Amino acid sequence: MIDISLEHVSKRYLIRQEAQIDQRRPAVLHKLLQPLRRPHEFWALRDISFEVQRGEALGIIGHNGAGKSTILKLLANITTPSSGEITINGRLSALIEVGSGFHPELTGRENIYLSASILGMKRTEITRKLESIVEFAGIHEFIDTPVKRYSSGMYVRLGFSIAAHLEPDILLLDEVLAVGDAAFQAKCLKRIKQLELAGTTIVFISHDLYSVKRLCSRVLLLESGRIIASGDPGEVIKTYTHASRIAHTESRNGLSFTNPNPDPDLQFEVEQVDVLDRAGRLKQELRTGDYVRFRIVWRAKEYLEDGGVELGMYTENGVPLIRYSNQPISGFDIAFRPGLNTVDLEFQQFPLTAGDYILSVGLSRPMIAWLHRNDNFGALTVGQGRIFNGEYLLTSDYSVMAVPHRWIVPEPDLDDRELTAPGAVEIL
Amino acid sequence: MTNDIVRNHPAGSTSRKQKVIRAIGFSPRSLWPSLRELREYGDLIFTLSVHRIKVRYKQSALGISWAILQPLSLMVIYTALFSRVAKIPSDNVPYTIFAFAGLLPWTYFQSVLSNSTNALVGHSSLITKVYFPREILPLTYVIAGLFDFLIASSILIVMMIYYRVPLTANVFYTIPLIVVLTLFGCSMALLLSASQVRFRDFGVAIPLLLQIWMFATPVVYPLSSISALPDNVQRIYLLNPMVGIIENFRRVVVRGLPPDFHLLSMSALVAVVVLPMAYLYFKRVVATAADII
Numbered sequence: 078m079i080d081i082s083l084e085h086v087s088k089r090y091l092i093r094q095e096a097q098i099d100q101r102r103p104a105v106l107h108k109l110l111q112p113l114r115r116p117h118e119f120w121a122l123r124d125i126s127f128e129v130q131r132g133e134a135l136g137i138i139g140h141n142g143a144g145k146s147t148i149l150k151l152l153a154n155i156t157t158p159s160s161g162e163i164t165i166n167g168r169l170s171a172l173i174e175v176g177s178g179f180h181p182e183l184t185g186r187e188n189i190y191l192s193a194s195i196l197g198m199k200r201t202e203i204t205r206k207l208e209s210i211v212e213f214a215g216i217h218e219f220i221d222t223p224v225k226r227y228s229s230g231m232y233v234r235l236g237f238s239i240a241a242h243l244e245p246d247i248l249l250l251d252e253v254l255a256v257g258d259a260a261f262q263a264k265c266l267k268r269i270k271q272l273e274l275a276g277t278t279i280v281f282i283s284h285d286l287y288s289v290k291r292l293c294s295r296v297l298l299l300e301s302g303r304i305i306a307s308g309d310p311g312e313v314i315k316t317y318t319h320a321s322r323i324a325h326t327e328s329r330n331g332l333s334f335t336n337p338n339p340d341p342d343l344q345f346e347v348e349q350v351d352v353l354d355r356a357g358r359l360k361q362e363l364r365t366g367d368y369v370r371f372r373i374v375w376r377a378k379e380y381l382e383d384g385g386v387e388l389g390m391y392t393e394n395g396v397p398l399i400r401y402s403n404q405p406i407s408g409f410d411i412a413f414r415p416g417l418n419t420v421d422l423e424f425q426q427f428p429l430t431a432g433d434y435i436l437s438v439g440l441s442r443p444m445i446a447w448l449h450r451n452d453n454f455g456a457l458t459v460g461q462g463r464i465f466n467g468e469y470l471l472t473s474d475y476s477v478m479a480v481p482h483r484w485i486v487p488e489p490d491l492d493d494r495e496l497t498a499p500g501a502v503e504i505l
Numbered sequence: 506m507t508n509d510i511v512r513n514h515p516a517g518s519t520s521r522k523q524k525v526i527r528a529i530g531f532s533p534r535s536l537w538p539s540l541r542e543l544r545e546y547g548d549l550i551f552t553l554s555v556h557r558i559k560v561r562y563k564q565s566a567l568g569i570s571w572a573i574l575q576p577l578s579l580m581v582i583y584t585a586l587f588s589r590v591a592k593i594p595s596d597n598v599p600y601t602i603f604a605f606a607g608l609l610p611w612t613y614f615q616s617v618l619s620n621s622t623n624a625l626v627g628h629s630s631l632i633t634k635v636y637f638p639r640e641i642l643p644l645t646y647v648i649a650g651l652f653d654f655l656i657a658s659s660i661l662i663v664m665m666i667y668y669r670v671p672l673t674a675n676v677f678y679t680i681p682l683i684v685v686l687t688l689f690g691c692s693m694a695l696l697l698s699a700s701q702v703r704f705r706d707f708g709v710a711i712p713l714l715l716q717i718w719m720f721a722t723p724v725v726y727p728l729s730s731i732s733a734l735p736d737n738v739q740r741i742y743l744l745n746p747m748v749g750i751i752e753n754f755r756r757v758v759v760r761g762l763p764p765d766f767h768l769l770s771m772s773a774l775v776a777v778v779v780l781p782m783a784y785l786y787f788k789r790v791v792a793t794a795a796d797i798i
Contacts, residue, residue, distance in 0.1 A: 167521040
């Protein structure tokens with residue numbers, strides 16, 4: 078049973094560019110000729126075809142500009158394709174951009190009716206679910222006050238609660254999952270799991286490779302408007318991260334990663350991560366066992382009292398090997414000051430063995446919301462380093478971690494001497 | 506675009522509704538599924554219309570009386586101007602009620618046009634985020650206008666009692682008249698709201714357009730006065746569909762006469778022909794409105 082089918086779908090956007098103003102001609106002429114200028118064509122999607130089976134959880138990944146949000150808009154019928162056909166069997170609900178349709182003068186109750194009917198619920202259905210919606214959002218005392226009085230958290234929770242009470246046949250999800258505190262996020266995830274178990278078909282479009290891998294049974298990789306890979310999540314994610322490595326360049330005479338997808342609209346954004354040695358200079362190469370400091374540099378447009386900074390390293394399959402943060406892992410706050418901020422993460426002996434890893438960064442209001450997150454910030458290649466005494470140099474195929482350890486070998490005919498013997502190896 | 510695509514699901518396997526999304530064609534036949542869909546969204550139309558009406562009156566101090574004050578105050582102005590100063594004839598009824606009976610349906614038409622122009626552009630955040638049939642937005646302004654009209658018509662009844670104007674059975678012709686007016690209003694609402702998306706300067710011209718249109722329609726003067734105009738100008742004048750509606754409304758309510766069927770059928774014809782064309786234009790614009798709004 079096929080729930081969604083795209084057949085030869087293409088989408089073209091016409092971008093009108095402001096032409097250079099010729100100083101010699103009067104401005105009025107320029108304005109009049111404006112509609113005559115041919116707009117610039119941009120093909121966001123080219124000849125896309127795929128199907129989603131009933132009950133399947135499909136993930137769609139790709140760089141910014143690959144066409145992910147265009148597919149999202151087409152599936153949600155917010156826009157129409159330039160050619161091709163999309164067939165949807167059943168009721169589709171998109172859990173994206175919650176809180177749209179709220180009118181500030183109306184009360185919470187009135188807005189529930191308004192927003193829920195825009196999302197497709199019938200009035201009788203809304204009345205039936207009203208109690209549960211209020212309960213899920215946790216705004217029982219404020220249900221009859223105008224929403225302009227609500228805090229941003231309440232606003233978001235109410236919007237999400239309404240969307241969570243839709244009983245769609247097909248669910249469309251995007252990055253919006255990271256809202257509310259940890260308890261609320263857990264509630265939302267539980268709801269999505271419930272829907273999944275009930276056989277709801279899911280389409281998940283995201284940058285969060287780890288969640289995509291956890292939730293989806295099949296993944297599509299988009300690049301410049303075309304599907305370039307499709308299949309097992311692990312394999313497709315590997316293709317994606319491998320392709321990204323070739324695109325990343327090393328700059329500034331040493332190991333340094335700059336933000337591959339800068340977004341000027343963000344209030345807080347990581348700009349780069351430098352790989353430094355003990356003297357604070359950029360390392361040329363990072364090897365197993367090296368002393369290393371990862372310097373995370375981010376820009377803040379405003380002051381933030383207690384911010385969280387996270388650095389992670391994943392295998393190409395998306396397994397998180399290292400994922401440390403000041404909060405909630407190490408338990409101390411960092412204040413974000415307007416302008417550039419830095420913090421260093423130090424390893425006395427870098428524990429990963431030779432291989433290719435993915436660097437991830439994150440800025441957050443700990444346990445509340447992500448401010449900036451990129452699970453594919455850079456491709457880190459670690460070189461072989463000799464830290465143990467044997468001949469064989471570890472690589473990540475063999476053993477990903479190089480952790481200090483000791484072998485203790487017993488002597489067979491021992492009275493009560495020390496349990497160290499020739500052949501026991503101590504590592505540095 | 507060929508249609509020889511074989512569908513894999515066996516017949517009757519789904520009790521689910523199927524929706525097909527594709528580029529909008531040129532034929533009016535593509536409007537049928539849209540009409541069917543509108544029926545499903547009946548609840549939303551109701552909720553949004555109630556919301557529209559509530560919001561309008563919640564925000565103004567005068568509240569619901571604004572529906573009455575608007576035609577009433579215009580009537581006072583025009584009575585002062587045209588009855589006292591210019592001394593325009595009024596078909597053997599007192600000018601005040603003559604003017605009000607014309608202003609009442611005209612105000613309905615005018616409010617629909619001026620309010621619905623921004624129906625899409627004013628809700629750009631909704632349009633770019635969630636799907637629902639976009640025609641619901643201008644439609645709710647038509648419904649709100651109709652509501653105001655019904656409220657204000659109570660004053661007309663009061664005035665008729667006051668001026669002792671007799672009511673005849675012909676008054677029931679107001680029903681088809683209002684239907685034609687509503688259909689025509691819908692076409693204009695669809696046309697204007699869609700045009701505003703493509704050409705943002707459109708809305709600026711609307712107040713002027715409405716003013717000219719009002720004077721080209723026998724709202725504050727009787728239709729008989731156009732006999733002063735040359736013949737070819739008269740012919741063009743009569744092409745205005747609002748002529749048949751406004752003049753006949755006055756005829757059947759205040760003058761107690763049967764309607765001028767020739768004029769009525771002209772207006773009805775225009776309304777019925779323009780509506781599917783306006784709807785098709787609307788659908789085409791709205792299909793990609795989210796890209797440019």
